[in-house]
Amino acid sequence: MSPQILWFATRGAGIVSLILFSAVACLGLLAVARTQSARWPRFLTVELHRNLALLSIVFLGIHIVTAVVDPFTSLGIGAALVPLASSYRPVPVAFGVVSVYLVLAVIVTSLLRERIGHQVWRAIHWASYAAWPLAVEHTLTAGSDSWSFWMLAVQGTCIVAVSAALVHRLTSGGTNRSRLAAVTGGTADPVAVDPAWRNQ
Amino acid sequence: MTATFRPRPTARPDRPAGPGPARTELVVDRIACDGFGMCAELLPELIELDDWGYPIVAAGGVPDQLLDHARRAVAVCPVLALRLARIPAAPVERGNAGWHGNRPSSVRG
Amino acid sequence: MEPRLFAGPPAGSGPEPLADHRARLGSRPSGAAAAATVPTLEASGLLGRGGAGFPVGRKWRSVAGQAGGRPVVLVNAAEGEPLSSKDRTLLRLRPHLVLDGALLAADAVGADRIALYIGTAQRDAQASIRRALAERRDLNVAIDLHAAPDTYVAGEESAAVHFVNEADARPTVTPPRPYERGVGGRPTLVQNVESLAHAALIGRFGDGWFRELGRDVTPGSALVTISGAARDGVREIEIGTTIGELAEQAGAGTTARDRQAVLLGGYFGGWLSTERGWDVPLDPIALRAAGSAFGAGVVAFLGNDRCGVRATSRIMDYMAGQSAAQCGPCVFGLRAIADATARLATGRPERDDLERIQRWSQQLAGRGACRHPDGAVGQLLSSLRVFGSEWEVHQRRRPCTRERVAAITPARNREQVA
Numbered sequence: 001m002s003p004q005i006l007w008f009a010t011r012g013a014g015i016v017s018l019i020l021f022s023a024v025a026c027l028g029l030l031a032v033a034r035t036q037s038a039r040w041p042r043f044l045t046v047e048l049h050r051n052l053a054l055l056s057i058v059f060l061g062i063h064i065v066t067a068v069v070d071p072f073t074s075l076g077i078g079a080a081l082v083p084l085a086s087s088y089r090p091v092p093v094a095f096g097v098v099s100v101y102l103v104l105a106v107i108v109t110s111l112l113r114e115r116i117g118h119q120v121w122r123a124i125h126w127a128s129y130a131a132w133p134l135a136v137e138h139t140l141t142a143g144s145d146s147w148s149f150w151m152l153a154v155q156g157t158c159i160v161a162v163s164a165a166l167v168h169r170l171t172s173g174g175t176n177r178s179r180l181a182a183v184t185g186g187t188a189d190p191v192a193v194d195p196a197w198r199n200q
Numbered sequence: 201m202t203a204t205f206r207p208r209p210t211a212r213p214d215r216p217a218g219p220g221p222a223r224t225e226l227v228v229d230r231i232a233c234d235g236f237g238m239c240a241e242l243l244p245e246l247i248e249l250d251d252w253g254y255p256i257v258a259a260g261g262v263p264d265q266l267l268d269h270a271r272r273a274v275a276v277c278p279v280l281a282l283r284l285a286r287i288p289a290a291p292v293e294r295g296n297a298g299w300h301g302n303r304p305s306s307v308r309g
Numbered sequence: 310m311e312p313r314l315f316a317g318p319p320a321g322s323g324p325e326p327l328a329d330h331r332a333r334l335g336s337r338p339s340g341a342a343a344a345a346t347v348p349t350l351e352a353s354g355l356l357g358r359g360g361a362g363f364p365v366g367r368k369w370r371s372v373a374g375q376a377g378g379r380p381v382v383l384v385n386a387a388e389g390e391p392l393s394s395k396d397r398t399l400l401r402l403r404p405h406l407v408l409d410g411a412l413l414a415a416d417a418v419g420a421d422r423i424a425l426y427i428g429t430a431q432r433d434a435q436a437s438i439r440r441a442l443a444e445r446r447d448l449n450v451a452i453d454l455h456a457a458p459d460t461y462v463a464g465e466e467s468a469a470v471h472f473v474n475e476a477d478a479r480p481t482v483t484p485p486r487p488y489e490r491g492v493g494g495r496p497t498l499v500q501n502v503e504s505l506a507h508a509a510l511i512g513r514f515g516d517g518w519f520r521e522l523g524r525d526v527t528p529g530s531a532l533v534t535i536s537g538a539a540r541d542g543v544r545e546i547e548i549g550t551t552i553g554e555l556a557e558q559a560g561a562g563t564t565a566r567d568r569q570a571v572l573l574g575g576y577f578g579g580w581l582s583t584e585r586g587w588d589v590p591l592d593p594i595a596l597r598a599a600g601s602a603f604g605a606g607v608v609a610f611l612g613n614d615r616c617g618v619r620a621t622s623r624i625m626d627y628m629a630g631q632s633a634a635q636c637g638p639c640v641f642g643l644r645a646i647a648d649a650t651a652r653l654a655t656g657r658p659e660r661d662d663l664e665r666i667q668r669w670s671q672q673l674a675g676r677g678a679c680r681h682p683d684g685a686v687g688q689l690l691s692s693l694r695v696f697g698s699e700w701e702v703h704q705r706r707r708p709c710t711r712e713r714v715a716a717i718t719p720a721r722n723r724e725q726v727a
Contacts, residue, residue, distance in 0.1 A: 031278065034236065043238040043276050118232065118280045176235045176253070176637055183644050184634040190641040190648070192251040230636040230678040231482050250672050252641040 574604020
């Protein structure tokens with residue numbers, strides 16, 4: 001097998017992972033913000049978020065395995081499992097390793113959601129706020145062509161998209177739960193939701 | 201995809217709406233529920249949203265042909281507030297002094 | 310009627326001391342004799358007096374039969390209902406009768422702990438119980454006191470258990486109910502103080518004795534709290550006494566025309582017009598058939614010069630503010646209903662307010678973790694029936710027939726009905 005294939009696979013799978021991961025992050029933020037439109041129901045955001053997350057794991061797996069197995073890189077399995085154990089750009093690779101561990105924790109707890117309960121699941125899900133920036137950092141510093149024009153365009157788009165989703169989430173007014181005490185106490189009004197939002 | 205919803209009295213899972221055969225029911229954890237409303241999108245035949253986006257579940261259990269849709273609705277809830285429960289056939293235990301034995305709308309004046 | 314719970318020294322003499330209590334009633338059944346009271350209680354037909362009216366004997370049997378550790382008895386004297394003062398009065402005047410009932414229950418269900426849950430503001434009741442506990446030498450179980458917050462829902466049984474467990478008096482999602490898993494995860498008998506007092510007497514004198522009273526279907530005597538009468542306060546009545554008889558005894562009039570309506574049960578109960586209700590027996594079965602409820606024994610008369618719409622709107626405002634703020638339908642629904650009833654009461658309704666409160670009320674029942682919204686809405690629906698024409702008058706912005714609307718302020722406060 002041409003060693004070039006493994007090298008292409010590593011980089012290609014890595015880029016696809018980043019794009020998918022960014023899409024997952026956007027969808028997660030939009031889900032909490034209860035975003036929807038006439039053509040985009042709320043359940044679509046959540047189900048797409050979950051399905052793309054599982055898909056991104058596949059590409060992440062390809063990225064890691066091909067990188068480790070490639071005879072022309074000096075990455076051994078230790079580099080993939082232990083942060084800073086890589087002899088090639090140890091810190092950038094470590095960003096990736098930590099990011100993967102956080103993502104795995106999030107995915108595993110999500111798959112076991114019904115067993116572990118909502119509170120524990122939610123606490124661990126906060127780790128995704130660290131996992132995504134680490135993945136971006138890893139792409140920028142560990143990648144061999146991260147400063148080429150097209151890679152900058154891809155990375156820039158991902159960063160802008162997730163940032164925009166974050167801003168939207170922060171300005172969307174919070175969940176119902178945060179308003180319950182105020183409405184009971186009479187300091188907030190029980191504004192009924194737009195009927196169009198309720199019907200489907 | 202649209203189905204007409206006829207509001208029926210809601211069933212409370214620990215006290216069945218009436219004596220009846222064993223059936224599968226949708227149970228809402230009312231404290232966990234935060235009104236995301238995706239359950240109603242996925243199961244409009246049985247779940248409608250009130251004026252504030254919270255689910256009203258039709259009484260009478262989940263018919264067999266809707267079970268898959270019901271499971272999907274249970275899975276989509278971000279706060280795990282919806283679940284499917286198997287309610288055994290049972291007589292109704294009620295107190296006599298309060299509203300427990302009566303839904304207010306069924307009381308005649 | 311010979312008083313039963315209030316037999317003995319008159320109200321003015323304060324708490325009955327242990328010696329007098331024993332001299333009057335003898336000692337309580339204990340040990341094996343206590344366990345034998347469960348069938349007696351079942352035969353007596355005693356219903357719980359906390360508001361739900363669940364048969365007491367059956368409840369004790371359920372708790373006794375649970376697996377999951379030694380049971381706990383939770384004596385519920387939170388009495389969050391503003392119109393009710395029977396429980397604190399009973400604790401103040403007959404603490405030993407209540408303690409007898411609690412100890413009897415503990416023996417009967419095999420409990421090794423009694424949690425006394427008394428409202429924080431009930432200073433006299435707390436002092437009376439503390440003194441009574443100090444007097445006794447037959448306390449064979451651990452007894453602890455808990456100060457219940459003075460909120461409406463603090464007396465709900467899962468809220469009481471939640472407070473004893475985690476100092477949080479908010480209702481929890483059931484199942485499991487307290488009788489299965491409650492204080493410390495153990496089966497818990499949550500029982501109202503009046504129910505325990507009746508049980509203490511039934512344990513001594515038997516079910517036949519208990520059933521000697523009771524004019525309609527339900528046997529026994531009950532405590533009621535009367536307001537809106539010349540002689541307000543707590544009374545013991547024979548169950549089945551008609552509303553009209555009670556009105557006469559308490560100075561609320563001699564005919565149905567002397568008052569316009571009566572709120573029964575509590576803020577979670579139901580209204581009856583005096584015209585329909587004057588001859589209705591104060592019996593849980595009869596009241597339910599008439600569209601009302603016995604509830605916590607509240608009998609609140611509404612004078613002819615008061616507006617029923619306004620009284621109802623104040624109750625709804627209170628109930629909305631007393632939500633535990635855990636469940637969306639209760640929080641938003643009750644607050645929206647309360648705001649709409651306030652607009653109707655003060656003569657500034659929106660076009661669909663009356664239609665909206667009916668629709669929201671129909672939607673609300675059964676959609677909270679506890680029955681707080683059910684009770685509030687049940688009371689509202691009964692008000693719509695009883696004061697129907699007046700609600701219409703208010704919706705059409707015509708002058709209120711009872712009170713000058715300009716004098717009504719929509720202030721959000723905890724004023725009582727009458």
